[in-house]
Amino acid sequence: MTVENSPQRETHAFQAEINQLLSLVINSLYSHKEIFLRELVSNASDALDKLRFRSITEPELLADEPALELRITPDAEKGTLTIEDTGIGMTHDELVKNLGTIAHSGSREFLEALSQRGQKDMQLIGQFGVGFYSAYLVADHVDVVSRAPGKDMPAWKWASDAKGSFTVEKAERATRGTAITLHLKADQKEFLEEYRLRTLITQYSDYVGHPIKLQVKKTTGTGDDAKTETSLEVVNKASALWQRSKSEITDEQYQEFYKHLTHDWEAPLAWTHFRADGNQQFTGLLFVPKHPPFDLNAQQQRGVRLFVKRVFIMDRCEELVPQWLRFVRGVIDSDDLPLNVSRELLQDSQVVRAIRKHVVKKSVDLLEKLAKDKPDDYREFWKAFGTVVKEGLATEAEHKDKLGGLLRYESSREEGLTSLADYVSRMKEGQEAIYYIYGESRQAVADSPHLEALKQRGFEVLYMTDPVDEWAAQGLREFQGKPLVSALTSDLKLQATDEQKKEQEQHAEGLKTLTSKMKDVLKDSVREVRVSDRLTDSPVCLVVPEGGSPAYLERLLQQRGKGMGMPRVKRIMEVNPNHPVIAHLKAVNERQPDAAQVTEWIELLHDQALLTEGSTISDPNRFARRMTGLLTQVAAQAAQAPTHAAVAQAAVQESSQPATTPPAAS
Numbered sequence: 001m002t003v004e005n006s007p008q009r010e011t012h013a014f015q016a017e018i019n020q021l022l023s024l025v026i027n028s029l030y031s032h033k034e035i036f037l038r039e040l041v042s043n044a045s046d047a048l049d050k051l052r053f054r055s056i057t058e059p060e061l062l063a064d065e066p067a068l069e070l071r072i073t074p075d076a077e078k079g080t081l082t083i084e085d086t087g088i089g090m091t092h093d094e095l096v097k098n099l100g101t102i103a104h105s106g107s108r109e110f111l112e113a114l115s116q117r118g119q120k121d122m123q124l125i126g127q128f129g130v131g132f133y134s135a136y137l138v139a140d141h142v143d144v145v146s147r148a149p150g151k152d153m154p155a156w157k158w159a160s161d162a163k164g165s166f167t168v169e170k171a172e173r174a175t176r177g178t179a180i181t182l183h184l185k186a187d188q189k190e191f192l193e194e195y196r197l198r199t200l201i202t203q204y205s206d207y208v209g210h211p212i213k214l215q216v217k218k219t220t221g222t223g224d225d226a227k228t229e230t231s232l233e234v235v236n237k238a239s240a241l242w243q244r245s246k247s248e249i250t251d252e253q254y255q256e257f258y259k260h261l262t263h264d265w266e267a268p269l270a271w272t273h274f275r276a277d278g279n280q281q282f283t284g285l286l287f288v289p290k291h292p293p294f295d296l297n298a299q300q301q302r303g304v305r306l307f308v309k310r311v312f313i314m315d316r317c318e319e320l321v322p323q324w325l326r327f328v329r330g331v332i333d334s335d336d337l338p339l340n341v342s343r344e345l346l347q348d349s350q351v352v353r354a355i356r357k358h359v360v361k362k363s364v365d366l367l368e369k370l371a372k373d374k375p376d377d378y379r380e381f382w383k384a385f386g387t388v389v390k391e392g393l394a395t396e397a398e399h400k401d402k403l404g405g406l407l408r409y410e411s412s413r414e415e416g417l418t419s420l421a422d423y424v425s426r427m428k429e430g431q432e433a434i435y436y437i438y439g440e441s442r443q444a445v446a447d448s449p450h451l452e453a454l455k456q457r458g459f460e461v462l463y464m465t466d467p468v469d470e471w472a473a474q475g476l477r478e479f480q481g482k483p484l485v486s487a488l489t490s491d492l493k494l495q496a497t498d499e500q501k502k503e504q505e506q507h508a509e510g511l512k513t514l515t516s517k518m519k520d521v522l523k524d525s526v527r528e529v530r531v532s533d534r535l536t537d538s539p540v541c542l543v544v545p546e547g548g549s550p551a552y553l554e555r556l557l558q559q560r561g562k563g564m565g566m567p568r569v570k571r572i573m574e575v576n577p578n579h580p581v582i583a584h585l586k587a588v589n590e591r592q593p594d595a596a597q598v599t600e601w602i603e604l605l606h607d608q609a610l611l612t613e614g615s616t617i618s619d620p621n622r623f624a625r626r627m628t629g630l631l632t633q634v635a636a637q638a639a640q641a642p643t644h645a646a647v648a649q650a651a652v653q654e655s656s657q658p659a660t661t662p663p664a665a666s
Contacts, residue, residue: 009169012100014160021133022162032265033188036138037197038204039131040083040180042260044070045208047087047178051149053313054088061149065175070208071232072201073215074192081139081191084179090146092168095158099132099144100166131263132180136162138191139182145171146178198235207241207257240307242285242331246273258287262303262329266290269377271330272366280354286330286363288370292384296327303329304359308337319352324392325363327385332359364402371406371419379417382408387466394471404479407472409462410442412455418462420479428458430495433485434478436462438470438550439614449538449612450487453494456536461487470553488550488613490543490572492534500533507531507577514586515575517593521602522573532574539579542571542609551614573609581605600626 014022048068055061065086073082090098135142140161147155155173160166173179190196194216201212213232220227241249241257255267268287275283286304293303303326306317320332336351367389371378382389392403408417413426423434435454439445442463451461464473473484485492496504508515508531518529527545535541544550548569549557575582585605589598604626607617617623 009167011165011167012096013165014100018100018133019164022136033137034191034200034204035265036134036182037083037191037200038260039134039263041070041072041201041205041208041212042263043131044083044085044087044178045205045210047085047089048210049087051086051088051176054149061176064149064151065177068210070210070212071215072197072212074194074197076189076192079184079189079192080181081184082179082181084177086175086177089148089153089176089178090156091148091153092156094148095144095146095156095168099158135180135182138184138188140185141183143181143183144178145173145181147173147176149176201235203256204260206236206253207239207260208236209238209240211238212236240331240333242273242283242333249273254285257285258329261305261331262287262289262293264289264291268329269381270366270370270374272362274358274362276355276358280334280336280351282332282334282336282355282358284330284332284359284362286328286359286366288366288381288385289327289329290380290384292327296385296388303327305331306337307331307333309333309335313337319349320356320359322356322360322392322396324388324390324395325360327388328359328363360399364399364406367406368402379408382417387468390466390468390472393473393475394468395475397475400476404476407476409436409464411463412446412451412461423460423462424480424482426460427482431457431459432482432495434462434482435459435485435487436464436473437487438464438473439552441465444552444614448487449535449541450543452536452538453534454487457494467553467556470550486544486550487534488544490545492543494533496533504531504533511575511577511582511586513593514582514589517589517598518573518575518602521599522606525570525606526573527570528572530572530574531577535574535576535579537579538576538612539581540573540575540605540609542573542606542613542615545569545572555614571609571613573606600629604630 048070051061052068067086069086071082071084073084074080075082142160142162144158145155146158147153153176155171157169157171158166184191194214197214201214205212211234214235215230216233217228217230220229241253254271254273258268258271259265267290269290271285271287273285275281304317304321305315306313306320317332321328332355334351334355337349367378367381370381386408389403389406393400404420407420409420410416411418411423420434427434437445437448437450439448442465445451445463445465454461464470466472473486476484478484511531515529515531519526522529526542532541534543548571554568577583581601585598585601588595588601592598604623607623607626610617
């Protein structure tokens, strides 16, 4: 929003979120203020990459300045530090949009994450595209002079002291690019020292693919003949780390490259560096982060950059990385893709498909190695990215065997996560399947009536509580030859002896009248009523027929608007023939089949089953009235019957009376 304008200068107010962000930056007790240099150098490097990519098809953009480089100039007399690039530059509107509004900054997401994590520290600043504002960690005023490429493009100056507004006016700049001048705070003049700047560039930006030139002073001669001259000296290696031999690279260098690439302050959990020399030649360096970025679930989010012969082509290349590996960060550098490749051509390229296949293989191999060698680190990874990995089972069947080995779930055995391989190794003799139950949380599924017979047999059950789990289980289908079977499904087949089968048939025959009555009462709600072999403690449960979805999944689809208008598949109601409630209901139904009480009890049992499976009941008020009526009836019967205390008292009184006949002889 423009606050004030004049023919020479425009004054704009920062958006509220930017103002809040700047306040946090300026007032934070941040212990790593030097991060500002890494962020500004990274932004400058991105500007150079963008220009280099455009110049492939628009070589005239390089006409006024063929060199692609960064220049860092400290000025002790003025107390300023300037970071300059010969990159893509910015127009008037781009300066206003990129440096003063929420649209490009990512500030809202940054502030939300900061609030959620309860952090005052600004270590994550670079991850949210707000790296420019890190300048105010060390400066109390910032000037930005920028010119977009093109013969007739004017230069513009953006300036602000971070006190709620910024100005934009025309400026002088002979060539394209951007110069950011920081007017350093009085206590931050250390960043004018050559040694300090050289050290920070080497530490954070040594592998930036463009020369970083630092202005240095050199004194020659002595005494009256001494002369001080300034010159620009290249400080960084400016070589692609991924093109160097692994034996030449230390762990610290890999970690620093990752931090530069991702703007993540923490080191990665793991990485893999590889070269393919077959029909297609390409090099890759892939990293697994410790923590998910704020935009992990964005549909277009990808973390691998594509280079061709060290020329940057595109960021977050969707064609190289499947959606379920979107957490992977890194670079791929191919020698085979043409430089004028378009996004459409990329999608149809055989070379890209081969690279994608290799990226998937190397990523999965890396995760397998992490799980084997560093199980604690893998558990940390799984908590952060497990839900994303499971998406691969729902979308790409070709990787299901490998992904099955990576899965981790809680189970009925004990607290903590278990792998499917460990589950199979613990399977009891006679157990033919891997059993799981799907629901909202461990608490919601652990005491489900659907598990009673499984627990009675000593069978372990996996607790699947991620929204994607049901699709993942359907995609996996089996592991090490053992089928995955849901405890909620209607075709749960448990091994039984001939005697048990015969007893089950007798129960079914004995309850035929009752199950027929129940089916008639619930004809609009259930598909079938049958005797259960999975219940031991509960009177009834609802099971999902073939083609149906668990209640939790139905509820998720409804919440996301994807289940609107879809008819709910009728459940199958199973009854426990050994439960006292069912026995009593059977007796009442045989005496008074038309009694209203029978119908009410059947409907009450159905509502109870709906609640235990996680569904909602159609008429909660009616359910509450029935429960109240039932409790009232039980209370009345209890009042009429002698209490335990009364019986005990009568027994005591009887024992205190003198015997009317002599005791029998011993």
